[in-house]
Amino acid sequence: ETGVTQSPTHLIKTRGQQVTLRCSSQSGHNTVSWYQQALGQGPQFIFQYYREEENGRGNFPPRFSGLQFPNYSSELNVNALELDDSALYLCASSLDLGENTEAFFGQGTRLTVV
């Protein structure tokens, strides 16, 4: 148990719809990163939030957006869902932005777009 919780665990959406995924970070952690993991691949970085501000973004289109709240929990929003958005979405919580900071993953949200 990492103390990082994600909801929901599974979700089925229709192409074109919008989805919101949620993440509660580990107690004391102020940094949350989101990753997308397609089947058979390693996780791909979507973006990172540090103290409620976006601190970096991977190669994902603007229809992927996020928020971090004062309690450091976070949301990932995806608009205009496409079939290729079907993946495991992972939230990782870190203590801070230190170079050697370890990142701990939640259980993930399995999104299926049909």
Add this chain to the structure above:
Amino acid sequence: QKEVEQNSGPLSVPEGAIASLNCTYSDRVSQSFFWYRQYSGKSPELIMSIYSNGDKEDGRFTAQLNKASQYVSLLIRDSQPSDSATYLCAVRRSGSARQLTFGSGTQLTVLP
């Protein structure tokens, strides 16, 4: 060239043997290195981190880092069937965003 490369496997070893997992990375400014274990259908679990050249041991696991060769490895001694999983190598570069760059993972099977 991928930023982080791993042999996809599958790698099979008999129970009790040493499993050796390898990872190379392309960016010389990489600072921190991590090994995650991922069971099928589950999320990645951190098992080792290493930041300096040399070996780091934790129980049955040993991580090895050679920054000159841009190479990091994970050895699992006395492999158990419960070690059967996909092992992900992750690298963090220095810079403002502390994101991890992952390899595609190596699937390990430990045969009873």
